Amino acid sequence: MIDRIRWQGRGSFAIDGDPFIQIxxxxxxxxxxxxxxxxIGHEHYDHCSPADVEKIRAERTVxxxxxxxxxxxxxxxxxxxxxSISVDRANIKAIPAYSxxxxxxxxxxxxxxxxxxxxxxxxxxxxxxxLIPAMAHLRPDIVxxxxxxxxxxxxxxxxxxxxxxxxxxxxxxxxxxAGEEATQLDxxxxxxxxxxxxxxxxxxxxx
Numbered sequence: 738m739i740d741r742i743r744w745q746g747r748g749s750f751a752i753d754g755d756p757f758i759q760i761x762x763x764x765x766x767x768x769x770x771x772x773x774x775x776x777i778g779h780e781h782y783d784h785c786s787p788a789d790v791e792k793i794r795a796e797r798t799v800x801x802x803x804x805x806x807x808x809x810x811x812x813x814x815x816x817x818x819x820x821s822i823s824v825d826r827a828n829i830k831a832i833p834a835y836s837x838x839x840x841x842x843x844x845x846x847x848x849x850x851x852x853x854x855x856x857x858x859x860x861x862x863x864x865x866x867x868l869i870p871a872m873a874h875l876r877p878d879i880v881x882x883x884x885x886x887x888x889x890x891x892x893x894x895x896x897x898x899x900x901x902x903x904x905x906x907x908x909x910x911x912x913x914x915a916g917e918e919a920t921q922l923d924x925x926x927x928x929x930x931x932x933x934x935x936x937x938x939x940x941x942x943x944x
Contacts, residue, residue, distance in 0.1 A: 738855070738856060738858040738860075738878070738879065739879065739906055739938070741753040741754050742860070742879070742881075742908065742940070743940070743943040744908065744910060744940040744941070744942060744943060745762075745763075745764075745765050745942060745943060745944070746763075746764065746914065746942045747761075747763055747764075747783050747910065747911060747914065747918070748760075748761045748763070748783060748784055748864075748865070748883065748910050748911060749761050749762055749763050749764075749765055750862065750881060750910070751765075751772070751943075752853070752855070752860070754855065754856065755773075755825060755826060756772075756773030756774050756824055756825040756826065756827050757770060757771075757772045757773050757774070758772060758773065758774045758775075758776065758827065758853065758855075759772035759774065759775045759776070759793065760775075760776045760777075760851070760862055760881075761776070761777060761778065761783070761784040761785075762775060762786060762789040762790060762793060763782075763783050763784065763786045763789055764786075764789065765789055765792075765793060765944075766944040767792050767793050768793070768944075771793055771794060771795035771797075771798055772793060772794070772795075772798055773797065773798060773799065773824060773825060774798070774799050774800075774801065774824050774827065774829070775790060775793075775794065775798060775799070775800045775801070776801050776802070776829065776851050776853075776862070777790075777800065777801070777802040777806045777810065777813070778802065778803065778806075778834055778848055778849040778850055778851065778862075778864040778865065779802075779803060779805060779806065779834070779842070779846065779847075779848040779849065779864070779865060780803075780805035780806055780808070780809060781865065784864075784865070785802070785805075785806050785809060785810065787809055787810060790810055799814060799822075799824050800812060800813040800814065801813065801814050801816055801822065801829060801831075801851075802814075802815065802816070802849070803815060803816065803817075803831075803847045803848065803849050804847060805846070805847065816829075816831035816849065817831060817847075818831055818832070818833045818847070818849070818871075819831060819832070819833075826855060826856065827853055827854065827855045828853075828854040828855075829851055829852070829853050829854075830851065830852040830854075831849045831850075831851060832849060832850040832851060832852055832861070832864075832871060832872075832875070833848075833849070833850070833866075833869060833871045834848040834849050834850040834863065834864035834865055834866035834869075835848050835866055835867075835869060836865070836866060836867040836888045836889065837867060837869065838867060839867065839887075839888035840888075841865075841887070841888035842865045842866065842867075842888045842889070848864060848865055848866065849864055850862050850863045850864035850866060851864070852875060852877065858878045858879060859875075859876070859877040859878050859879070860877060860878070860879045860880075860881065861875055861877035861879070861880045861881065861902070861904070862881045863880065863881065863882040863883060863889075863890065863898075865883065865888065865889050866883075866889060866890065867888070867889065867890060867894060868890065868894050868897060868898060872898060872901065872902070873901060875902060876902065876903075877902060877904050878904055878905050878906070879904055879905065879906045879907075879908065880898070880899065880902055880904045880906070880907050880908070881908050881910060882895050882898060882899075882907065882908070882909060882910070883895070883909070883910055883911040884909040884910075884911060884912055884919045884923060884924065884927050885911040885912060885917055885918050885919040885923075886919070887911075887917040889911065892919065892923050892926055892927050892930075895907075895909065895927060896927065896930055896931065899931055899933075899935050899937075900932075900933065903933060903934055903935065904935055905934065905935065905936065906935065906936050906937075906938055907931060907935050907936070907937045907938070908937075908938050908939075908940055909924055909927055909928075909937070909939065912924040913942075924939050925939070
């Protein structure tokens with residue numbers, strides 16, 4: 738499974754397979770095969786880009802998000818916190834995502850992360866969130882998590898989350914770019930400091 742996950746920069750990921758899942762598409766390249774599922778946790782521009790969605794979606798594509806996403810993306814299916822939906826061989830559960838200490842991602846906004854169960858693996862996409870109590874209920878095999886700290890997990894918080902969840906793999910995002918993103922040195926520090934059964938992977942950006 739781990740070799741089927743592609744990081745596309747910022748908070749965007751693609752999970753190849755059946756179904757083909759796209760998470761938070763932003764500045765992505767259109768492929769020959771459109772995604773079967775697009776997951777969007779909230780309405781911020783770098784997660785919810787109507788132009789990118791229209792570029793890559795097909796008529797059959799299932800778009801899943803919260804209320805704010807459905808207001809700007811036609812045909813989006815709304816999930817509430819802890820609700821789930823099955824699409825082909827994947828089960829997708831909406832996980833709360835918010836920042837207790839930062840007004841950019843307040844609890845009342847209803848932001849979501851996603852737990853994707855596919856081919857006997859559970860993949861947890863944290864979304865834009867700091868550490869919150871809901872995370873303690875999860876036991877994923879793979880966690881995709883931000884490390885930049887701008888209303889999201891910082892490197893230190895990300896390390897605490899990995900220690901709590903004990904996944905087999907941890908893949909950081911929101912690093913290596915400009916602006917609010919963490920630096921490459923931050924990502925290398927995260928990778929070096931991960932301990933226990935978890936392997937931290939720094940993925941290259943893939944189209």
